[in-house]
Amino acid sequence: MPNLIAAESISLALGTNQVLDAVSLGVGTGDRIGVVGRNGGGKSTLLRVLAGTQPIDSGRVTRVGGLTLGMLSQDDRLDPSATVRDAILGDLAEHEWAGDPRVRDILGGLLGGVGFTSVGGPDAVVGTKSGGERRRIALAQLLIEDPDLLLLDEPTNHLDVEGVQWLAEHLVRHRARPTNAFVTITHDRWFLDAVADHTWEVIDGRIEQYDGGYAAYVLAKNERTRVAAATEDRRQNLLRKELAWLRRGPPARTSKPRFRIDAANELIKNEPDPRDEVELVRFATTRLGKDVIDLIDATVEINGRKLLDKQTWRLAPGERTGIVGVNGAGKSTVLRAVEGTQPLAAGKRKQGRTVELAFLTQEVRELDAYDGMRVIDAITEVKSFIMLGGKEVSASSLAKRLGFSGPRQQTRVGDLSGGERRRLQILRLLMTEPNVLLLDEPTNDLDIETLTSLEDVLDGWAGTLVVVSHDRYLLERMCDRQIALLGDGRLRELPGGVEQYLELHAAAKESAAGPPATAAAPAPVSSAAEQREARKEMARIERTLSKLATQEEKLHTALVEAATDPARATDLDAQLRAIHAQREELEERWMEVGESAE
Known part of the structure; x- marks a missing residue:
């Protein structure tokens, strides 16, 4: 496809940092490109170079004649005195935008509908809006403008799960035409896999290019790393583990990953599950006992609105739970109720005597008191060594695992970027050796490499974990169960x-009476013990199915070898059919157990 933009041997240094080093690349018509890389690695700078707002030191950037280009940057460029209507629609007459299904879809997906209900209405002044609201206003304005080339810098920031899914569907539906393209920086791995057909990694002044989204990128990068960097054992193991999750977890059941299945299966055939759940629960029970934190008939109210209405939730040792819900549903408040700092309007909270709780909030100003300290000192002030995954780990070693190299550990806290401050916040919490960990939007300001490292660290951490996040991939990767706040005062499994x-949220929006009370709707959180037993049985069934798959493969090989021996082939075929029958029976049981866990 012809290029909309072509960059030839472009180089750019900012201070002593060589951001781009003789890079050549192109954006073709119909391209959907995701950009990944470490924080501070040059992703936003690359987008500014493509947009023409960042001068380069050498090389050439050419654009097709008549190209229209729009960029969503991390800087707020909206006129604070403008109304929301003017900021989004400009000079468009009402009959022009109100009669356009595409525009109505954008207003509904980002702003609550044609009445702009989620940002205070069309006549609200932009300057009074929060950072997240202004971000959605800017994104809506850009999508309605519909330029030939969209450059998006972290477009999912401040979007909830529904907003991220809507944006992914909109970009694939409207930006996959042979006349336009988009390039998006993102740390949201689900979003990357949903929208991208090419992935660029900005690394050490280079742009490594991969076909496909996140899953394909993980496989290809793993192979490159294995061949070209045998000394980077740690990174190689992380990539294999991430790939194993992709093949086993929910993303593997989609049709999006575009890599060779045989190659992937060969790569991970001896790779264990990311977590030994049975061992972690056993160890967590040893550390915590049977009692963790219980909310019993709990009611949580904010300004007269009931976020929880007489709900019972008993956290179990080793439980890993994700909480989802729209912005404003009260997820952070419920997390504080679990912590104990949010008073209950009714009901009671019980906490086990051995609970050591740590809470990662969305606020990083708590690090301001350490601005004059070195990073390693801010960590060792808490503790110098901890036990993780049954091994003693030093503060310096754990810091390296979360992206602080040896020299970077000597940096003053006050000189850290937002992402680095978030990492330091997490490190200080882990060094307290909690056995209950509450994480409120842990992905804020973290790049993909840091997220996979954090997930790897927590894979070996034995304790009870509760996560609030809009990052769909992280929830499915890190948690064994999810619960929802749908605005009706209930916790939903x-x-x-x-x-x-x-699906439930979409149905709730369509029904004036709220979520449909059908058999498909999940029940309130009930016996955690019953659900754990159901999950254990499902895990046993999955292990048996895996063994049957191995036996089936061996039988197929034996059948080929017995092609000239009819009697032997008949016997092998009978064994194969018996395995098929057993597999079908187990799969049906797996479905029944899954339903009983509702």
Whole structure:
């Protein structure tokens, strides 16, 4: 396809940092490109170079004649004195935008509908809006403008799960035409896999290019790393583990990953599950006992609105739970109720005597008191060594695992970027050796490499974990169960994960009476013990199915070898059919157990 933009041997240094080093690339018509890389690695600078707002030191950037280009940057460029209507629609007459289904879809997906209900109405002044609201206003304005080339810098920031899914569907539906293209920086791995057909990694002044989204990128990068960097054992193991999750987890059941299945299966055939759940629960029970934190008939109110209405939730040792819900549903407040700092309007909270709780909030100003300290000192002030995954780990070693190299550990806290401050915040919490960990939007300001490292660290952490996040991939990767806040005062189990939540929320929006009371709707959170037993049985069935698959493969090989021995072939075929029957029976049981967990 012809290029809309072509960059030839472009180089750019900012201070002593060589951001781009003789890079050549192109954006063709119909391209959907995701950009990944470490924080501070040059992703936003690359987008500014493509947009023409960042001068380069050498090389050439050419654009097709008549190209229209729009960029969503991390800087707020809206006129604070403008109304929301003027900022989004400009000079468009009402009959022009109100009669356009595409525009109505954008207003509904980002702003609550043609009445702009989620940002205070069309006549509200932009300057009075929050950072997240202004971000959605800017994104809506850009999508309505519909330029030939969209450059998006972290477009999912401040979007909830529904907003991220809507944006992914909109970009694939409207930006996959042979006349336009888009390039998006993102740390949201689900979003990257949903929208991208090419992935660029900005690394050490280079742009490494991969076909496909996140799953394909993980496989290809793993192979490149294995061949070209045998000394980077740590990174190689992380990539294999991430790939194993992609093949086993919910993303593997989609048709999006575009890599060779045989190659992927060969790569991970001896790779264990990311977590030994049985061992972690056993160890967590040893550390915590049977009692963790219980909310019993709890009611949580904010300004007269009931976020929880007489709900009972008993956290179990080793439980890993994700909480989803729209912005404003009260997820952070419920997390504070679990912590104990949010008073209950009714009911009671019980906490086990051995609980050591740590809470990662969305606020990083708590690090301001350490601005004059070195990073390593701010960590060792808490503790110098901890036990993780049954091994003693030093503060310096754990810091390296979360992206602080040796020299970077000597940096003053006050000189850290937002992402680095978030990492330091997490490190200080982990060094307290909590056995209950509450995480409120842990992905804020973290790049993909740091997220996979954090997930790897928590894979070996034995304790009870509760996560509030809009990052769909992280929820499915890190948590064994999800619950939802749908605005009706109830905690809802989601056996079907985030996908089920999206279906329920969509149904709730369509019904004036609220979520439909059908058999498919999940029940309030009930006996955690029963659900754990159901999950254990499902895990046993999955292990048996895996063994049957191995036996089946061996039988197929034996059948080929017995092609000239009819009697032997008949016997092998009978064994194969018996395995098929057993597999079908187990799969049906797996479905029954899954339904009983609702």
